Amino acid sequence: MKTDDDTYLRLENLVESLRPLPREDLYYGYVIPSPDMDPFVHYMSGMGYLVSWDIAEWVRESDIPKNHLAGSEDKVFGGWLRDGHRAKSRYSVKWSMYNYPEPPTRYMHELWPDTIAVHLLKDQEKWIHTLKYFNVTSTLKPSKLYHIP
Template sequence: MLAMKKLFSPLVLLPFVLLAFIYFFVFPNDFRLQSSLATCAGTPATSTTTASGTARAAAEVRVLLGVLTRADTYERRALLRLAYALQPAPTRAVVDVRFVVCNLAKEEDAALVALEIAAYGDVVVLNCTENMDNGKTHTYFSTVPRMFAGEQYDYVGKTDDDTYYRLAAVADTLRDMPRRDLYYGFLNPCHTKPELQYMSGMGYIVSWDVAAWIAAAGELRNDTNGPEDKVFGRWLRWGGKGRNVYGAEPRMYDYLDAAAGQKPTCFRHALAADTVAVHKLKDRLSWARTLKFFNATEELKPFVPHHVHNIY
């Protein structure tokens, strides 16, 4: 009996040891430890990052697309992983999708996000307090050049978790664009002077050198309050960066919910075949209709109900 107790006692303790390991590495607000877990080296990753080493080396364009989200939006991340995994792989290009959150302040998020990192390797934990218009965008763009220094990306993008990008379209659009001083996205507001426009929060992409400049420009750390995308445009004007401006409209646009009485505008219209990105997918129905339009669900087999008879 004593021998049996000695045999099984380590097995009983194993779950607690694993939980302690996860909690130790993710919960502390230490940037180095968190970011080391967030990189894709040695971990599974989303299908957008499964290109072989040879394919990555032969890629004509490499894009890092960061989806700024919150730690507790587990369902949205699960949906986006499926949506991107089922897209056709970009031709001669790499588009890596990463989910970007701030410090994991809640115990449950520390443990559960750790499981996502272990399973998918696609969550980046920044050293910041979760926010929308108080510096998260700056933290992201200033962190990327250090965190992914060895990946040789050409472009860095920022988007939200209510936006659906068509990754092959992104790659094809950027393939022949400048590799320096690029500022690409949906110009906002519509019908205004170019010097007052900035790229909308649905998503924008800059060349790697612009992100490196943001990381090095110490003055920007004191200019982070306000609508994040408007502030970002102000940085570029102040620093004389992002001078190669490319507006992606009408291929980037807000989702049009005709059933809710919405009408087309300069920034919103019906789904279109040549789409780069659709924004404001706020609920499951809008996501379902969008994914169906782009044939993401065409392989779904017809449902055949199976009746279970009452055996009692």
């Protein structure tokens, strides 16, 4: 799986969402363009997407990726899969992967329990709010090694 460094990924929810899915030829994420729910239309958002191991090996071995490197990584990656006739098993988990709810956009909604990934955590306050919402830090003991307001 590839995620952006400003994405909070909830591994337990990710694992549960993957359990019923195929283990081969899989392309999983949040389909772009955002208004579309059909995962076969374009490509998965760069906030985070996952491919099965056979696709990862194909990327390593195929000449298609080596010859098409220019452009935004998520769009380029989706083009590789299209041109290589890969990823026949595509799953969009739109609404479980979304942008942080500020500023308001069509790619976001409020934080909610079924979240797999929250994107655009560009500052400390957004990270703190997100981690508090999901009770990630509630059991951590205070440390002298960091300062969190």
